[in-house]
Amino acid sequence: MSVQAQPIDTPKTTEINRKDLIIALLFLIAGGLILVLGGFGTQTGERSIFTDNILGELFSFASRSTLYTAGSVCILIAGLRLIRALDSIKSLLTWGAVFLLLFGFLVWITSGTRLNITGMIQSMLTAATPLTLGALAGILCERAGIINIAIEGMMLSGAFAAVAFAGVFDNLWMGLLAASLVGGAMAAVHAVLSIKYKVDQIISGTVINILAAGATRFLNLRLLEPAGLSSPGQLSAIRIPLLADIPIVGPIFFENSPTVFAMLILVVIINYVVFFTPWGLRMRACGEHPRAADTVGVHVNLTRYVSVIVGGLIAGIGGAYFSLDVVGAFEDNMTRGQGFVALAAMIFGNWSPIGAFMAALLFGFADAIQVKMQILHPVLPFLNVFIPHEFLQTAPYILTIVVVAGVVGRSRPPAEEGKPYEKQ
Amino acid sequence: MTEQQGLENSFKNRIAAWPLWARLTSLAALVGIAVLSSKWLILFLLIALGLWPIMVLLGLGVLVLMSKSRGGWPWMKDWLKARLRQLAVPALSVLAALVIGGLLIMFTDQVVYQTIGEGQIGKGIGMGFANLGRAYVALYQGALGSPIRIVSAIFQAIGGEGIKPILGAVRGPSDSLVQSVPYIFAGLAVALGFRAGLFNIGAEGQIGVGWLAAVIIGFSFPGLPGFIHLPLAVLAGALAAGLWGSLAGILKAKTGAHEVITTIMLNYISFRLSEWVLCGPLEDVQGTCRTKEILSSAYLPKFLEHPVTMHWGFMVAVAAAAATGWLLFKTTWGYEMRTVGTNPDAARYGGMNVAKTYVLAMLLSGALAGLAGVSQGLGITHNIALGFSAGYGFDAIALALLGKSNPVGVVGASILFGALRAGAARMQSLAGIPTEIVQIVQSLVIVFIAAPAIIRGIYRLKDDDSESGQTVFSRGWGS
Numbered sequence: 001m002s003v004q005a006q007p008i009d010t011p012k013t014t015e016i017n018r019k020d021l022i023i024a025l026l027f028l029i030a031g032g033l034i035l036v037l038g039g040f041g042t043q044t045g046e047r048s049i050f051t052d053n054i055l056g057e058l059f060s061f062a063s064r065s066t067l068y069t070a071g072s073v074c075i076l077i078a079g080l081r082l083i084r085a086l087d088s089i090k091s092l093l094t095w096g097a098v099f100l101l102l103f104g105f106l107v108w109i110t111s112g113t114r115l116n117i118t119g120m121i122q123s124m125l126t127a128a129t130p131l132t133l134g135a136l137a138g139i140l141c142e143r144a145g146i147i148n149i150a151i152e153g154m155m156l157s158g159a160f161a162a163v164a165f166a167g168v169f170d171n172l173w174m175g176l177l178a179a180s181l182v183g184g185a186m187a188a189v190h191a192v193l194s195i196k197y198k199v200d201q202i203i204s205g206t207v208i209n210i211l212a213a214g215a216t217r218f219l220n221l222r223l224l225e226p227a228g229l230s231s232p233g234q235l236s237a238i239r240i241p242l243l244a245d246i247p248i249v250g251p252i253f254f255e256n257s258p259t260v261f262a263m264l265i266l267v268v269i270i271n272y273v274v275f276f277t278p279w280g281l282r283m284r285a286c287g288e289h290p291r292a293a294d295t296v297g298v299h300v301n302l303t304r305y306v307s308v309i310v311g312g313l314i315a316g317i318g319g320a321y322f323s324l325d326v327v328g329a330f331e332d333n334m335t336r337g338q339g340f341v342a343l344a345a346m347i348f349g350n351w352s353p354i355g356a357f358m359a360a361l362l363f364g365f366a367d368a369i370q371v372k373m374q375i376l377h378p379v380l381p382f383l384n385v386f387i388p389h390e391f392l393q394t395a396p397y398i399l400t401i402v403v404v405a406g407v408v409g410r411s412r413p414p415a416e417e418g419k420p421y422e423k424q
Numbered sequence: 425m426t427e428q429q430g431l432e433n434s435f436k437n438r439i440a441a442w443p444l445w446a447r448l449t450s451l452a453a454l455v456g457i458a459v460l461s462s463k464w465l466i467l468f469l470l471i472a473l474g475l476w477p478i479m480v481l482l483g484l485g486v487l488v489l490m491s492k493s494r495g496g497w498p499w500m501k502d503w504l505k506a507r508l509r510q511l512a513v514p515a516l517s518v519l520a521a522l523v524i525g526g527l528l529i530m531f532t533d534q535v536v537y538q539t540i541g542e543g544q545i546g547k548g549i550g551m552g553f554a555n556l557g558r559a560y561v562a563l564y565q566g567a568l569g570s571p572i573r574i575v576s577a578i579f580q581a582i583g584g585e586g587i588k589p590i591l592g593a594v595r596g597p598s599d600s601l602v603q604s605v606p607y608i609f610a611g612l613a614v615a616l617g618f619r620a621g622l623f624n625i626g627a628e629g630q631i632g633v634g635w636l637a638a639v640i641i642g643f644s645f646p647g648l649p650g651f652i653h654l655p656l657a658v659l660a661g662a663l664a665a666g667l668w669g670s671l672a673g674i675l676k677a678k679t680g681a682h683e684v685i686t687t688i689m690l691n692y693i694s695f696r697l698s699e700w701v702l703c704g705p706l707e708d709v710q711g712t713c714r715t716k717e718i719l720s721s722a723y724l725p726k727f728l729e730h731p732v733t734m735h736w737g738f739m740v741a742v743a744a745a746a747a748t749g750w751l752l753f754k755t756t757w758g759y760e761m762r763t764v765g766t767n768p769d770a771a772r773y774g775g776m777n778v779a780k781t782y783v784l785a786m787l788l789s790g791a792l793a794g795l796a797g798v799s800q801g802l803g804i805t806h807n808i809a810l811g812f813s814a815g816y817g818f819d820a821i822a823l824a825l826l827g828k829s830n831p832v833g834v835v836g837a838s839i840l841f842g843a844l845r846a847g848a849a850r851m852q853s854l855a856g857i858p859t860e861i862v863q864i865v866q867s868l869v870i871v872f873i874a875a876p877a878i879i880r881g882i883y884r885l886k887d888d889d890s891e892s893g894q895t896v897f898s899r900g901w902g903s
Binding site: 149193197198199200202203204206207209210211213214215217218219221222223226227337340341343344347388390391393394397398400401404405406 | 528532533534623625675678679680681682684685686688689690691692693695696697699700704815818819821822825857858860861862863864866867868870871874875877878
């Protein structure tokens, strides 16, 4: 029996048409907005210039005409999406339109100034790092059938452990290792509570979050600060020789801090393990149909333990990003809800590592734009007000609600998630 | 049926036979008397809390008197046994959590480490215990006051020195009850959701929304008399938070979106928006990220003078608990909510409107959570500042679990947590133990309550079948 909560009284037959209609409408409105921004939000002759640190000027767009083009194409796509014959390239059209909208927005805020596009992509990637690592932890956990809302707690305890052990051993790499291990330990607590004791997995996750918030603060005040260990310094960036010298691509992918590299490598590895190895197949079976998996000889609970704990190890690295990468010290509650954005990225990416990475990049884009907007202060036409940067910060959360509600496309969680498994 | 029970029933029947107006008037009269003498009632309540062992003895005395006419000792033994059975797991959970917290206090101290490191293990452990003693005495006094001081203050008052010394002595109990007010509201919010099968993690955000709305109304209407202004502000807070919470209910009803995800996301949306509002349009003095003070006509009045900060929020909270209990267990709506919470499919089959119930439950849950913010805004801070969220919404989950989603249980658990919080503040100032120890203790309490097998293992209790029927929330995400 399917346990997914079915939408209450929505007729199935008309849903597809209505969904397409809504998407088309959204693109229509967004395209219109881009046209308005182009017409009234820019001055004639203004150019948007995208630059690079080394190469200098990369692209230069005439703002107004570019926006007009982007808006019109968007509206065109809105129309095309409704044509039945084009159903096969529907998702391509969607992504194209999304890209155009983001591009249009970018052109608008840089209208009349310059934007360091490599720097922008770099900060996007950096912002996406903890989100992706957290989302990977969530994916491993949830694909095996254990709900994980404790990503925040695992990352926070990882952030703390990184600082504590980096200080004690006077070695930042030991900090990174300890972060991972402590993240794994927190995950082990979650696993024991929800697998052995069959505690409701949401409650167990909440416990981890509260415990991590309280314990890190307590131990920081009682142990780290008196001993003067709470700021061990930052991890320095690793530069891969030769590859890092490639223009544009080099600085983005081959000159980064260790956590960013770890993230990029782990995305590839986890994606491969989950979807292309026997173990990954067994793990997904534990999340979709544990009884069937058990019947063919998979140790359901053992698999779940392993997945949850490996997830915790990854989340711990995500935690180290906050303390050893960004600040070089521990601050109270320094993950600031990013664990929940990671959860959002996981759902948005439909429980797949690559998808979650894409979602994290999108959220990272919103973050990078938001920082830019605090500097550039673009003024909305007609209303003559700045867009408060906090509005953009809500974007990941709103997008997640939209996706969970299935207004535009629905993400599908593992079927038997959240239920303890008992051998019969 | 014994004679006594018969008498009680006939008393009940006799009141039930009164005409409605007579019942309402007598209720109003009782409430009126309570309000007029509230100052003295509260003072008595605080003293009783401070001298709780005496109150327990008095209670036992009353029980002995009652048992006289009901079969003596065997009846009393059964009664006590039943109560002990109910309280065993929660009480032992709290005890175990306090013990672990104590160990943390003992072994996270620089000086203790040094002493043990120098080879003086016995001395080090002794110092650890001394630390622990100091910390937990401070915790007790912060939470319930010092009994000796209360007794001597009472004698001073009898000796003609007025109630001033008593006020100073009952500060601990008063702080505990003040701290418990937001807990009661938020705990009720989560408990109500639990009953309807909804896991409202969004209480934290709803608290903020209610707080903000109440404060906005609070500073907006100068010249309005208090008896209009205060209720208006309270209602605005409850309504705003209720509507905010009902968003999650609507999403669940219309699309099946899991309320845990939507309430978490709504939390963060409300945090970000409040950052904008508090550091932007509503900021009073540049750079403070804080609103204006509310007008005094919207203050929740206090019962007594400084340093006793008890305000009317406590009474409203207790009334809200009574109302929630009545709603859940005595009305059709409550019946529908509980049925939907136990088995939505059966409820739908039985002809109940499940979608409407979800929306209604989230509306009420949000409104209750909002009242937690309202009571803080109108009773304590009189404004709203950035970083207002003090974790009440998350602790509320523990409260609802500890109180077994029962309003009476929630009030009890809230007073306990309020006492811990009030005590922790004193523990920090006297013994230098960070208040976060309370958070650790609370999370351990949730663990033990949610996994009674652990507690049973530690204390070697027998299995109790009555607890296996817990609600399950994790039915999977999203779709």
